[in-house]
Each structure stands twice: as C-alpha cells, then as structure tokens.
Amino acid sequence: MGMLGFMYRQKTAHPAPVPFHDLSGQTVLVTGANVGIGMEATRQLMGFKVARVIMAVRTPAKGEEAKAQLLKTNPTCDVQVWPLDMDSFDSVIAFGQRAQQLDRLDLVLLNAGLKKQAFEQNNATGHETTIQVNHLATSLLSLLLLPPLRQTAAKYRKPSRMTLTASEVHMWATFKEKSAPNIIKEMDDKTTWAYPERYNLSKLLNVLWARELASKVSKDQVIINTVNPGLVKSSLHRENTNAAEQKFTAFFGWTPEEGGRTLVNASVAQGPGTHGRYMSECKPTAESPFVRSPEGSQIQKKLWNQTIETLQEDTHTTLTGYV
Numbered sequence: 001m002g003m004l005g006f007m008y009r010q011k012t013a014h015p016a017p018v019p020f021h022d023l024s025g026q027t028v029l030v031t032g033a034n035v036g037i038g039m040e041a042t043r044q045l046m047g048f049k050v051a052r053v054i055m056a057v058r059t060p061a062k063g064e065e066a067k068a069q070l071l072k073t074n075p076t077c078d079v080q081v082w083p084l085d086m087d088s089f090d091s092v093i094a095f096g097q098r099a100q101q102l103d104r105l106d107l108v109l110l111n112a113g114l115k116k117q118a119f120e121q122n123n124a125t126g127h128e129t130t131i132q133v134n135h136l137a138t139s140l141l142s143l144l145l146l147p148p149l150r151q152t153a154a155k156y157r158k159p160s161r162m163t164l165t166a167s168e169v170h171m172w173a174t175f176k177e178k179s180a181p182n183i184i185k186e187m188d189d190k191t192t193w194a195y196p197e198r199y200n201l202s203k204l205l206n207v208l209w210a211r212e213l214a215s216k217v218s219k220d221q222v223i224i225n226t227v228n229p230g231l232v233k234s235s236l237h238r239e240n241t242n243a244a245e246q247k248f249t250a251f252f253g254w255t256p257e258e259g260g261r262t263l264v265n266a267s268v269a270q271g272p273g274t275h276g277r278y279m280s281e282c283k284p285t286a287e288s289p290f291v292r293s294p295e296g297s298q299i300q301k302k303l304w305n306q307t308i309e310t311l312q313e314d315t316h317t318t319l320t321g322y323v
C-alpha cells in the first residue's frame with residue numbers, strides 16, 4: 001500500500017465502535033495496557049462486562065494510575081496490574097508462569113511495543129531493543145500464554161483469542177537481513193539499524209510470527225490474528241523530534257479510542273476465518289506482497305526456527321512443547 005492510499009484511509013476510514021458483545025465471566029490480558037491503544041482497548045473490553053482484566057505493564061505505578069481511570073467507568077471489574085518488563089526475558093518468563101496459574105484466560109492482546117529513534121542495545125540480552133521488545137519478547141509471550149488459552153477453550157468449548165498489534169508499516173520494510181545466515185544476530189549488529197526501517201521490520205516480524213504460530217495452533221483452540229491499529233496519536237511517538245513527522249501524526253492520526261476499536265474488533269467481533277490473518281480497517285486484508293510470496297513463506301519458517309533457537313538459548317528453557 002502506498003503512502004497516498006494510507007493517508008486517504010486515515011482520513012476516511014475511522015473505525016466505528018464495536019457493537020456490544022457479552023463477555024461476562026471472561027478474563028482478558030492486555031500488554032501495554034497503561035496507555036494508548038492498549039488502555040483504550042482495555043476500557044472497551046471492560047464495557048463488554050469481562051469479569052477480570054490483567055493489565056501487563058512495565059511500570060506498576062503507571063498501571064495503578066491507569067487502573068484507577070478505567071475503574072471509574074466500570075467499577076465492578078476485577079482489574080489486576082501485573083508487572084511485565086519485556087526488556088527482560090526473566091520478567092517475561094515469570095509473567096508467563098504466573099499467567100499459566102490462571103483458572104481462566106479467554107483473550108490476549110499482545111500490544112506492547114516501542115519505536116526507537118536510534119540504535120539501542122539491551123544490556124542483558126544483547127539484542128537490539130526494538131527487536132527485543134516488539135518481536136522476541138512478544139513471540140515468547142505468545143508461546144507461554146498458549147496453555148491457559150487452550151485450557152480455557154477446552155473448558156468452555158469455544159476458542160480463545162490472541163491478537164498481536166502489528167501495523168500497515170510492515171509493508172514498507174525492506175528486510176535486508178532476511179538473507180543473513182542468522183536473521184536475529186544480523187539485526188543485533190548496529191550497522192544494520194535504520195529509522196524507520198527497524199520499527200517497520202519489527203511489525204513485519206509480528207505478521208510473519210503470527211502466521212506461522214497460527215499454522216501450528218488449531219483455530220478451534222485459539223484464534224490468532226494480527227491487527228493494524230492505524231496511525232494513532234499516542235506515546236509511541238514520544239521520542240520523535242522531527243517536526244514534519246509530528247505534524248503528519250497530528251493531522252492524520254486517529255485517537256487512541258479509535259485505535260483501540262481495531263484491537264477489540266480483531267479479538268472479539270471477528271470469527272475463526274481470521275485465524276492467521278492480518279486485519280486492517282476492521283477486516284481481513286492482504287498482507288504485503290512479500291509476506292504472501294513463496295520467498296515470504298520460506299523466510300517465515302526461517303524466522304520461526306531462528307527465533308525459537310534464540311529464545312531457547314537466551315532463556316535456557318525448552319519451548320518445543322508449546323506448539
């Protein structure tokens with residue numbers, strides 16, 4: 001999709017509120033729930049009568065502040081703030097193990113993400129920060145949360161849901177690293193980093209990962225999809241000091257409430273036909289030509305294998321039993 005089409009749709013395709021769905025008794029888990037699109041999606045899900053919300057947040061104080069705001073409109077919901085620092089695999093694993101103890105987990109929004117303006121390397125893992133958070137930690141979580149999602153599906157005889165927040169910008173990634181012997185190691189190298197390519201690429205990796213994950217998980221157990229929330233005025237752009245880009249976002253950006261609607265649509269209003277699909281403007285939409293090409297399918301598998309290998313090496317855990 002070209003830039004003109006993108007600008008046109010930002011101005012004309014504002015997502016509508018998702019009609020009421022009764023989610024009574026259900027537990028939902030949202031990463032990056034303290035602000036922006038994640039917080040607004042959480043608010044909308046609470047309006048659907050969910051029993052319990054787990055807000056996965058990097059800074060618990062920010063989570064508590066957001067929780068207080070959210071409870072103003074839905075005071076009876078059991079809202080729990082759980083710490084999750086996606087810069088740390090130990091934190092991701094502790095979070096996943098805690099979630100595996102839940103008696104019920106119906107819906108997961110893997111939404112947390114960041115957009116760096118410069119190369120930054122994670123001290124603990126050695127990975128470039130965008131890839132660490134947006135791809136590696138998100139992918140690890142997607143595996144760790146499968147057991148409670150599947151158990152819930154079996155118990156209530158209906159599929160659970162997992163939606164990853166991707167982006168239309170996945171179509172703009174050039175992905176030069178795809179031919180490297182090891183894609184993840186290549187992206188750790190500072191010389192490969194570029195703005196906004198690295199962020200765009202991280203969103204392409206979300207799309208590829210979710211497609212491969214969905215191919216390994218039955219849609220009768222967990223419906224897995226990705227969503228483009230549109231360009232949204234949020235703190236994702238907090239580091240951006242480019243005046244032209246700031247003006248562009250201010251003019252074309254949707255509100256976080258509108259962005260939140262796209263997540264709720266993808267995870268609540270859409271059916272099993274969206275398993276493995278990419279959602280944009282609240283409907284299944286063609287992914288980039290690269291994703292749909294034979295080369296894309298081959299790289300999707302390579303990325304899957306190298307991501308699993310990296311995560312296993314870095315966390316000293318075995319991930320083969322999850323899919």
Ligand SMILES: NC(=O)c1ccc[n+]([C@@H]2O[C@H](COP(=O)([O-])OP(=O)(O)OC[C@H]3O[C@@H](n4cnc5c(N)ncnc54)[C@H](OP(=O)(O)O)[C@@H]3O)[C@@H](O)[C@H]2O)c1
Nearest residue numbers: 032036037058085086087111112113167231232234235236
């Ligand atoms: N806004 C857009 O235009 C746009 C467009 C397409 C896709 N998206 C995607 O939408 C998702 C939500 O973004 P947003 O626009 O709502 O941005 P946002 O307001 O900045 O929210 C991002 C959330 O991710 C959390 N997060 C970042 N790094 C983390 C880490 N290391 N560990 C745990 N949590 C972390 C943030 O926590 P803190 O508050 O503590 O930093 C925050 O809660 C992201 O995946 C983004 O890529 C956004």
